[in-house]
């Protein structure tokens with residue numbers, strides 16, 4: 001379903017990887033913050049300036065172990081620290097979460113397309129994040145809140161498995177205290193002392209005020225969660241070209257050469273990770289081809 005309106009695409013200029021950047025550059029770790037039992041946020045401070053747009057990712061290289069794609073989760077207007085939030089799922093990501101201050105990691109990037117933050121000015125925004133999916137959307141929240149007057153209603157719907165898995169707790173609390181953004185957090189399961197919402201994040205969509213003709217939705221999380229969220233947004237009347245998603249596929253080169261991240265006729269590293277949903281809807285259920 002398409003509105004036929006002039007709905008933003010992920011911008012062209014954030015899709016242009018530099019082909020000469022295959023060599024990781026060594027960067028010192030300047031801060032490590034433990035978010036949950038298996039998630040850490042690391043800050044890197046490169047020698048030279050680093051710029052990115054919300055939605056992009058870096059390739060992080062643990063010397064002798066391997067390289068993984070990790071989204072940029074910091075403030076795009078911040079100082080030149082580079083922020084990544086990593087969940088330990090395998091050898092490389094586990095090693096990254098064990099880094100300490102003054103350790104050195106290899107990094108190349110930024111790569112990939114971006115969320116349509118600038119193009120959504122004048123629209124309402126609904127951000128739907130599940131689990132670690134909040135990390136690539138956090139730069140959107142920073143950017144939108146820094147230019148709050150340029151947007152209509154802004155809602156952030158965030159779901160975690162349990163209270164102990166909630167990321168960026170202090171920031172969520174600070175954003176919740178603002179009167180100009182609606183922050184709703186839910187958890188899949190909780191003990192009796194949890195006073196917040198219980199249930200999966202797509203279940204928040206039917207009770208969120210949404211004007212389907214004036215909203216842009218940005219969705220990131222496990223694919224099953226994104227599928228239910230997209231269904232719920234469609235039931236609220238959103239056309240598919242008003243919904244943006246960020247996809248994950250295995251990556252090697254990250255510059256459109258090796259084909260590891262193929263997704264339908266697209267490569268996630270080169271054409272994504274952020275896609276306007278109507279562009280990829282036919283391939284969304286296919287895990288690998």
Ligand SMILES: Cc1cc2nc3c(=O)[nH]c(=O)nc-3n(C[C@H](O)[C@H](O)[C@H](O)COP(=O)(O)OP(=O)(O)OC[C@H]3O[C@@H](n4cnc5c(N)ncnc54)[C@H](O)[C@@H]3O)c2cc1C
Nearest residue numbers: 057068069070071085086087089090091092093248249273
């Ligand atoms: C564009 C992009 C952005 C990403 N951003 C982030 C990010 O901000 N933070 C982050 O932590 N990860 C992110 N990832 C996922 C990350 O790249 C993988 O988790 C990582 O490659 C795993 O590598 P590994 O060597 O540690 O584990 P592997 O040895 O490759 O995997 C170990 C086990 O974990 C499973 N696994 C692999 N990836 C995941 C996953 N994403 N979720 C659950 N299980 C998984 C594998 O199937 C395997 O069973 C991103 C991926 C992409 C493509």
Ligand code: FES
Nearest residue numbers: 252254258259269
């Ligand atoms: S990772 Fe090599 S083409 Fe995308």
